[in-house]
Amino acid sequence: MLQSALMNVMVKAARRAGRSLKRDLGEIENLQVSLKGPANFVSLADKRAEEMLLTDLLKARPGYGFIGEEGGARIGDDKTHTWIVDPLDGTTNFLHGIPQFAISIGLQREGTIIAGVIYNPANDELYTAERGKGAFLNDQRLRVAGRRQLNDCVIACGLPHIGRGDHELSRLEMTAIQNKVAGLRRFGAASLDMAFVAAGRLDGYWERNLQPWDMAAGQILIREAGGTVSGIEGDDDPLKTGDLICGNEFVHAELVKILRPLGK
Ligand code: IPD
Ligand code: CA
Ligand code: CA
Numbered sequence: 001m002l003q004s005a006l007m008n009v010m011v012k013a014a015r016r017a018g019r020s021l022k023r024d025l026g027e028i029e030n031l032q033v034s035l036k037g038p039a040n041f042v043s044l045a046d047k048r049a050e051e052m053l054l055t056d057l058l059k060a061r062p063g064y065g066f067i068g069e070e071g072g073a074r075i076g077d078d079k080t081h082t083w084i085v086d087p088l089d090g091t092t093n094f095l096h097g098i099p100q101f102a103i104s105i106g107l108q109r110e111g112t113i114i115a116g117v118i119y120n121p122a123n124d125e126l127y128t129a130e131r132g133k134g135a136f137l138n139d140q141r142l143r144v145a146g147r148r149q150l151n152d153c154v155i156a157c158g159l160p161h162i163g164r165g166d167h168e169l170s171r172l173e174m175t176a177i178q179n180k181v182a183g184l185r186r187f188g189a190a191s192l193d194m195a196f197v198a199a200g201r202l203d204g205y206w207e208r209n210l211q212p213w214d215m216a217a218g219q220i221l222i223r224e225a226g227g228t229v230s231g232i233e234g235d236d237d238p239l240k241t242g243d244l245i246c247g248n249e250f251v252h253a254e255l256v257k258i259l260r261p262l263g264k
Contacts, residue, residue, distance in 0.1 A: 006107070007128055010117040013056035014103045017049040017087060018121030021094070021103070024048075025122065029097050042088075042095045046070055049103065050087035057083050057105070064107075069213045082108045086213035090189030092161075099123060104191035106216025113239075116217030118191045127195040127221055135198050135224035144227035145200035148250040154183040155247075155255070156193045158207030165209045169263060173206070176258050194218025197246050198225035204247030204255050208232070208263075212239050218246075228252040232260055 003011065024045035050070040058066060063078035068085040076082070083105065088094060090101030099122030107115040118127040127142075129135035135142040147153050155177060160170055178184050185202070187193055190210055196202040198221040215238055219229050228249045231241040234256035238244035243263075245255045 003128075004130060004133075006115055007117070007130060009057065009060040010105050010107070010115060011119075011126065011128065013053050013060075014105055014117045014119040014126070015121075016056060017052040017103050018119050020052060021045060021049050021088060021101075022121040025094060025097065025099075028095065039095060042091060045094070046088040046091065050085065053083075053085050053087055053103070053105065057085070067212065069211065080110050084108055084113075084212050084216035086191060086211075089191040089214060090187075093188045098188070100187050100192060101189050102191045102195070104213060104217045106213075106220065108216065113216050113220045116220040118195045118217050118221065120192060125195075127198065127217075129198070129217075129221040129224040131220065131224070133224070135221045137195075137199050142198045142221070142225040143200060144197060144222065144225045144248045145203045145251075146248065147203050148248075150180045150251065150254050151182060153181050153203035153247075153251055154185060154201075155181050155251075156185040156187055156196065156202050156205040158190060158193070158210070159186050160209065169208070172262050173259055176262060177255075180258070190214040191218050194229075194246060195221055197227060198222045200225075204245070204251040206232075206243075206245040206255055206259060208243045210238065210242050210244055215239070215244055222246050230256070232256070232263055234260065 050068045063076045065076040065082035066074040086104040094101040102120045105117045114131045193205045229246040231238045232243040
């Protein structure tokens with residue numbers, strides 16, 4: 001696959017930070033399980049990965065802005081471009097040695113995401129997408145699944161954990177969807193949930209209260225794989241609301257129909 005210069009920069013950065021996370025995952029598996037130890041270690045791993053991404057991405061594109069989960073915002077001279085980065089999406093999985101976590105890098109130009117990379121160093125799955133150029137898993141072109149009936153579909157969701165989100169609403173949503181689908185899943189890394197929708201592994205996914213770095217890269221992957229992404233309203237921007245629904249156009253519309261009225 002011929003890669004653009006931009007994609008080269010993003011992929012190289014993701015792979016370098018990925019090697020660091022993978023080494024740290026190995027350490028976690030050997031760490032004594034104390035309550036404080038592993039959590040502190042993970043937060044260091046997280047920060048180390050973000051430092052690497054910040055260094056590599058800003059070295060290659062010095063003027064761009066940078067929003068990273070661990071370091072907050074940096075304003076660049078070039079006000080039109082911003083990197084939106086989650087150095088470790090799926091922290092809880094990582095902490096427990098569950099190999100479902102990823103580095104997520106999105107590039108925003110004037111409010112629109114124009115490129116995305118999601119990389120899971122545990123299984124070396126690299127998802128890439130650039131506007132107008134398609135979405136890929138390693139070298140393989142991606143297309144969202146074609147199912148149109150919800151009762152054939154496997155759908156993923158996010159669940160708010162202790163102290164976060166609206167648990168009551170989350171239960172209402174799950175019950176409503178559970179009754180209509182072939183399978184409901186909760187994998188624990190929003191970026192990979194979206195990558196799985198782009199790859200046609202999942203038919204759809206929804207979650208509330210996401211942050212821009214959870215979903216920037218995933219959005220362009222799904223769109224370039226022919227899918228639809230919106231907020232819970234069906235035509236709103238998830239980067240603005242934090243709530244997200246995605247799937248092929250039929251599954252997306254069905255999910256909107258069920259979920260939209262529940263939050264009112
Ligand atoms: C979290 C994961 C999780 C989602 C949460 C996110 P983090 O990101 O993507 O799947 O349910 O909403 O905050 O904290 O592991 O980077
Ligand atoms: Ca995240
Ligand atoms: Ca994170």
